[in-house]
Amino acid sequence: MVTAREVAQLCGVSVATVSRVFNRPATVSAPTRERVERVARELDFSPNESARALSRQRSAMIGLVWDTDHRRPGWRHPFLQDLLLGLKSALSSHGYHLLLLATSDDARNRTAGVSLADPIAYVGMTRRHHLAGLVLIDSGSDAEAFTAFAQSGLPCVALDVAVAGPKATYVTSDNAAGASEAVRHLAALGHERIATLTGPRGNAPATARTEGYLRGMADAGLPVRDDYVVSGDFYRGSGFVGMRRLLARKHPPTAVFAASDEMAIGALLAARAAGLRVPADLAIVGFDDIEVAALVDPALTTVAQDKAEFGTAAAGALLGMIENAAAPEPVLLPTQLIVRDSCGTPHRQASAAAPRL
Amino acid sequence: MVTAREVAQLCGVSVATVSRVFNRPATVSAPTRERVERVARELDFSPNESARALSRQRSAMIGLVWDTDHRRPGWRHPFLQDLLLGLKSALSSHGYHLLLLATSDDARNRTAGVSLADPIAYVGMTRRHHLAGLVLIDSGSDAEAFTAFAQSGLPCVALDVAVAGPKATYVTSDNAAGASEAVRHLAALGHERIATLTGPRGNAPATARTEGYLRGMADAGLPVRDDYVVSGDFYRGSGFVGMRRLLARKHPPTAVFAASDEMAIGALLAARAAGLRVPADLAIVGFDDIEVAALVDPALTTVAQDKAEFGTAAAGALLGMIENAAAPEPVLLPTQLIVRDSCGTPHRQASAAAPRL
DNA sequence: CTGAAAGCGCTTACAG
DNA sequence: CTGAAAGCGCTTACAG
Known part of the structure; x- marks a missing residue:
C-alpha cells in the first residue's frame, strides 16, 4: 500500500x-x-482509512443495528431491501459506508459485537469504530436500548421507533393518517361494521395505525365496538386467527382494516376458509403494500409506505446531524392508499390489456 | 472512551x-x-478498533460489494434479504462486521467509494480499511472486475459468478442440475414440446440453467428446437414478451421452463392474455422460489434455491480463507424442485384444510 | 504556505 | 511472564 x-x-x-x-x-x-494530486493519482494513493479514523477520531462509516438474532426468529422487515437501497445510495453519495454491526446475545462475547438491547454496547461500538452515526432499525424489543442510545448525544436516526436526543431523530410513515384514510375508504363504500386487526402491543407503528382506525371511524361517524379490535403481531398467522375470531362474532364485520399486508392476507385466507367471498362478503384493506399485495387474489387494497424514501430520509437526517446540524424534527412519511380489488369498488373495471394475477 | x-x-x-x-x-x-479482565469489565473497556486495525493491519470487518448504482436501475437480487441474513449471522458469530462499501461511478470522486467495475478500486478500498475479506455480489456487469480482484490474492468469495484466485472462491446454486430436473419433470408429465426462457447472456446462472435445460431434454430423449430457446433478462417483462413470441410459433410449446420466477410469471400473464389456461394448455416451471411464486394463481412450480445457505456458505468459505486456509472448491448449493400447480400433476389434490391464495 | 513534532490507541518483536 | 520502545499511517495545532 x-x-x-x-x-x-x-x-x-x-x-x-x-x-x-x-x-x-x-x-x-x-x-x-x-503536483501532489498528480503524483497521488499516479501512485493510486488515498489516505489509509484506519489511520485517518484513529487520527481524526472519526471514520467515514455509519453503523446499522439490524437484529438478525435467533431470539426473534420470525422477525422480518417488510421492505428491508428497499430500505437498504435508499440508505446506501444516499450514504454512498456522501462518501459514507454502512457498517452492519455484528450483534450477539452472548454477554461473554462482548468484544465480538454489540449485545442487543444493551445501549452501552451500542455506545461502545460506535466509539471504538469512530462511527459517524448509527441507524437503528426497530426489531420489536430493542426500542428501549434505542432511546437510551439516543440520549448519549451520538448522532443516530431510528426507523419506526420514536427516539429523542441532542443528535437523534427518527423516520416513520404517517401511520395514523394512512390508517384513517383506509377506514374512511371503507366507510365511503358503505361499510359500517368495520373491524381492525392490530399489530403487536408496544410497537409504535401498530399503535399509530390503531389510533388512525379509531379516528377514521370517528370521522365517518361510526361507533367503535371493542370486540371489533383484535390484536395480532403483523404476521399472517395472527391475521388468520384474528379474522376467524371476528367472523365468529354474533354480528361479524363486513369490512376489516388489517395493520399489515401479511395479516390482511391471513384474513383473506380465513374468510375463504369460512366460505366467504372477498370483497363481496368481506372487504379487506392492508398496510405496507408489500410486493405480494398486488399478486394475491383478489389483489389487496392497501396503504403503501414510501419504501425508498424511508432509507433516503434516514440518511438525510443523519448526515445533517453529522455535519453539525441539531436534531431535526422526526420525519413523517406520507402514505398512499392503493385501491385494488379486495374492497370492491362502486365500479369495477375489467383489466384485459394488463391482466393481473 | x-x-x-x-x-x-x-x-x-x-x-x-x-x-x-x-x-x-x-x-x-x-x-x-x-485482574486485568476484571478492571476492563468494570470500566467497560474494549480495544479501540481503529487503532487495532491500524496496528495489526487487519480489521474485524468484511466488505460487501453490492451494486446499487443508478447505471443498472432494474437490478434487484431475488433474495437479498435472506442472503444478508445468512451472511450477517454467520459473520457475527465469528466477530466480524459487514461493511457495505460505498460505490460510485464518479471517477473524480474516488476517495468516496469504490468505483464499480474497477478492480483496483476494490483492492484499494480493501487495503485502506484493512478489510479481512470481500463478499462480491454479482450485479450483471462487474464480473470482470470480480475475477480481477480475485487474482489480487486478497480473500474473497463471489456469489453467482465464477472467480478463482489464491484466496478466492464462489458459491452458486447447482443451476444446471436444477434446470434439468425441472425439464425432466415436465417430460415426465408427458410434455414433448418444451421451450425455455433464458436469462441474460453472460450471466453464469443463466448459462448454467440453459445448459441444464439442454441436458434435461437430452435425458428425456427429446429433440431441442432452436426456436424453443428464447432469451430474456430474468425480469417479468422479458418473460411476457418471450412467451408471446413462443406462442406465435407454428408449433407452440406445451410447456416452458423459465430461468427465473419473474419470467415465469411474465409467461403466465402472456399465456392468460392469449386465452390459454395454465396448466391445462401450458405448463410452466420457474426458478428461484421467490416469495410470490407460491402466491400467484396457479401457484408456481419452481426450482428453489437455498437462500439462507447462500449467505452462510459464503461466510463459511470466506472465514476459512481468512483464518489461513487455501481457497476451497466452489460451493454448489443443491436446488429443490417445488411442485405446485403450474404444471398440472397426474393427481391433483384439493387443499381444503390449508387454502392457498 | 509549509514543516517538525506530537498524538490518535493499539500491537508486537525484542530484551530481560 | 512482563515492560520499554518502535511502529501502524495519518491529522493537526504550533511555529515560522
Missing part, C-alpha cells in the same frame, strides 16, 4: 502537506497541490 | 500486558490476567 510518506518524498514536500491536499486543499498553494 | 492505558495504570501493569490479555491471554499469568 502506498503511503503519504512516499507521495511526499516524490513530491519533495512533507507528509503534512500531502495530508492537507486531501483534507483542506484550499490551504495549499496551487502548484504544490497540483 | 476508556483506553488500555487507563486500565494498565489501575492494574499496575503496562499497556502491553493489557493488550496481551485481549490478544494472547495464554501468555499472561493467571492472576494478572484475571
Whole structure:
C-alpha cells in the first residue's frame, strides 16, 4: 500500500502537506497541490482509512443495528431491501459506508459485537469504530436500548421507533393518517361494521395505525365496538386467527382494516376458509403494500409506505446531524392508499390489456 | 472512551500486558490476567478498533460489494434479504462486521467509494480499511472486475459468478442440475414440446440453467428446437414478451421452463392474455422460489434455491480463507424442485384444510 | 504556505 | 511472564 510518506518524498514536500491536499486543499498553494494530486493519482494513493479514523477520531462509516438474532426468529422487515437501497445510495453519495454491526446475545462475547438491547454496547461500538452515526432499525424489543442510545448525544436516526436526543431523530410513515384514510375508504363504500386487526402491543407503528382506525371511524361517524379490535403481531398467522375470531362474532364485520399486508392476507385466507367471498362478503384493506399485495387474489387494497424514501430520509437526517446540524424534527412519511380489488369498488373495471394475477 | 492505558495504570501493569490479555491471554499469568479482565469489565473497556486495525493491519470487518448504482436501475437480487441474513449471522458469530462499501461511478470522486467495475478500486478500498475479506455480489456487469480482484490474492468469495484466485472462491446454486430436473419433470408429465426462457447472456446462472435445460431434454430423449430457446433478462417483462413470441410459433410449446420466477410469471400473464389456461394448455416451471411464486394463481412450480445457505456458505468459505486456509472448491448449493400447480400433476389434490391464495 | 513534532490507541518483536 | 520502545499511517495545532 502506498503511503503519504512516499507521495511526499516524490513530491519533495512533507507528509503534512500531502495530508492537507486531501483534507483542506484550499490551504495549499496551487502548484504544490497540483503536483501532489498528480503524483497521488499516479501512485493510486488515498489516505489509509484506519489511520485517518484513529487520527481524526472519526471514520467515514455509519453503523446499522439490524437484529438478525435467533431470539426473534420470525422477525422480518417488510421492505428491508428497499430500505437498504435508499440508505446506501444516499450514504454512498456522501462518501459514507454502512457498517452492519455484528450483534450477539452472548454477554461473554462482548468484544465480538454489540449485545442487543444493551445501549452501552451500542455506545461502545460506535466509539471504538469512530462511527459517524448509527441507524437503528426497530426489531420489536430493542426500542428501549434505542432511546437510551439516543440520549448519549451520538448522532443516530431510528426507523419506526420514536427516539429523542441532542443528535437523534427518527423516520416513520404517517401511520395514523394512512390508517384513517383506509377506514374512511371503507366507510365511503358503505361499510359500517368495520373491524381492525392490530399489530403487536408496544410497537409504535401498530399503535399509530390503531389510533388512525379509531379516528377514521370517528370521522365517518361510526361507533367503535371493542370486540371489533383484535390484536395480532403483523404476521399472517395472527391475521388468520384474528379474522376467524371476528367472523365468529354474533354480528361479524363486513369490512376489516388489517395493520399489515401479511395479516390482511391471513384474513383473506380465513374468510375463504369460512366460505366467504372477498370483497363481496368481506372487504379487506392492508398496510405496507408489500410486493405480494398486488399478486394475491383478489389483489389487496392497501396503504403503501414510501419504501425508498424511508432509507433516503434516514440518511438525510443523519448526515445533517453529522455535519453539525441539531436534531431535526422526526420525519413523517406520507402514505398512499392503493385501491385494488379486495374492497370492491362502486365500479369495477375489467383489466384485459394488463391482466393481473 | 476508556483506553488500555487507563486500565494498565489501575492494574499496575503496562499497556502491553493489557493488550496481551485481549490478544494472547495464554501468555499472561493467571492472576494478572484475571485482574486485568476484571478492571476492563468494570470500566467497560474494549480495544479501540481503529487503532487495532491500524496496528495489526487487519480489521474485524468484511466488505460487501453490492451494486446499487443508478447505471443498472432494474437490478434487484431475488433474495437479498435472506442472503444478508445468512451472511450477517454467520459473520457475527465469528466477530466480524459487514461493511457495505460505498460505490460510485464518479471517477473524480474516488476517495468516496469504490468505483464499480474497477478492480483496483476494490483492492484499494480493501487495503485502506484493512478489510479481512470481500463478499462480491454479482450485479450483471462487474464480473470482470470480480475475477480481477480475485487474482489480487486478497480473500474473497463471489456469489453467482465464477472467480478463482489464491484466496478466492464462489458459491452458486447447482443451476444446471436444477434446470434439468425441472425439464425432466415436465417430460415426465408427458410434455414433448418444451421451450425455455433464458436469462441474460453472460450471466453464469443463466448459462448454467440453459445448459441444464439442454441436458434435461437430452435425458428425456427429446429433440431441442432452436426456436424453443428464447432469451430474456430474468425480469417479468422479458418473460411476457418471450412467451408471446413462443406462442406465435407454428408449433407452440406445451410447456416452458423459465430461468427465473419473474419470467415465469411474465409467461403466465402472456399465456392468460392469449386465452390459454395454465396448466391445462401450458405448463410452466420457474426458478428461484421467490416469495410470490407460491402466491400467484396457479401457484408456481419452481426450482428453489437455498437462500439462507447462500449467505452462510459464503461466510463459511470466506472465514476459512481468512483464518489461513487455501481457497476451497466452489460451493454448489443443491436446488429443490417445488411442485405446485403450474404444471398440472397426474393427481391433483384439493387443499381444503390449508387454502392457498 | 509549509514543516517538525506530537498524538490518535493499539500491537508486537525484542530484551530481560 | 512482563515492560520499554518502535511502529501502524495519518491529522493537526504550533511555529515560522
